[in-house]
Amino acid sequence: MRNNESVYQFLEHLNGIQPLGLEAKNAIAGLCTTVRINKNKDLQSIGQTCKTIYFVKEGTARIYYYKDGKEVTEFFAFENDLIIRAESLFASMPSHKAIQAINDTIFIAIPAEQLFLLFDRFHDIERLFRKIVERSYVDTVNRLESLQFNSAVERYNLLLQHSPEVVRKIPLKYIASFLGITQVSLSRIRAATP
Template sequence: MEEGLNQLKKHLFAMRPLAEEEWNEMAGIWQLHHYKRKTILTAAGETERHVYFVLNGVQRIFYIDAHHEATLVFTYPYSFSGIADSFLTQLPSRYFLETLTSSTLLRTTHTQIQQLMDKYRNIEKLISTFTSFALMGVLERQVELLTFSAEEKFRTLLKRSPHVLQLIPHKYLASYLGMDATTFSKLMATVRI
C-alpha cells in the first residue's frame, strides 16, 4: 500500500503539489483492492462512485449496444481509471469499466474526493487541472479517430504506448483504433517503427 501511495503522490504532485496536511488527508482516503481478470467494475446504467489509481494490471472502458462494441480507453500503471464523466456528474454511465487482467488498484469514493475539494481549494484546483488534461486527451484522440488513416492511428499508438502490444489482446487494440482485426493484423505485419 505504501509504494502505491508513493506512486499516487508522484503522479498528483507532477500536476500540482499539495501541502503536507492536504497530502496526508488525500492519502488517507484510498483503499487497496485486488480484482480478478474480466471483472466488471462499473456497468452501463450504474453511476460511477469510485475513482481508481492503477498499481498493476490493465483495464478498459468500452461501449456496447446491439450492433457494436467499441473500446474507448485503456488504463494501466500508473494512471487513473474509472468512468470519468459519470464520476464527475454522478449521472448513470453509458459505458463499462472492466479489468482485462488481474488488477491491483487504489480506490476512493466520489464523496471522499468531494469532501476534500470542499475543504481544500488546492485539491479542488488539482482535480480541475486533472480534468482539463483528461479533456485535452479526449479531444486529441477524437482528431486521431476522425482524421488519421489506419496506418497513422497504428503508428501513433506505437509511438505513444509501444508496450500495449504485449499487454492488451489485439482485438481490443483494433477496436480502440476503430479498425477491424484483419486490418490490425496487416499493420502488425507491415509497419515498422
C-alpha cells in the same frame, strides 16, 4: 483494502503533477483504498452509477461499451492513469459503459463525494484534480481528432509512439476496436509495420 506503500507511491505521483502540503496528502491518503480486480473482470459494470475516482496502480484496464451488439473499447489506462466514467460521475446517472481489468489489476479508489468536500479546505487538492481532469479532457479530444483526421495506419503508429506497452499487454481485438478498425485490418497493418 488499504495498502500504505501503494498509497504513498501514488501520492508521490500526484505530488509530481501538483505539489501537495502534508495535510493535503494525509487527507487524500485517508480516502484511498486499493482494489484488486482479476483479469477480464469488471471493476464497474454497465448500468452502474460511477461514484468513485480510480487510478491504475498496477496492470491495465479499459472502458468499453456495446454498439449494435458489438463490444467497443473506448479507452485504455495504464499505471497511474485516471479511469472514470465521467458522464456518469458528474451527472450522477447510470452509465452505458463499463470499466474492466485487462489483466490482473490494482486500482487506487477514492470516493468522489468525499474527495470533492476536500476541495474547499485544500486548494492544492482542487488544483491537482483540475489538472488531472484537464489532461484527461485533452487526451479525449486528441483521440476523437485522431479518429476523424488520421488513417488507420496513422492511428496505429500514434498508439505505438505513445503507448508501446499496448502491443505487448492488450489483446488485438481490443486494440482493433479502440482504433475503429477490424482485427483483420489491424493484422495487415501490423504485418506492414517495420
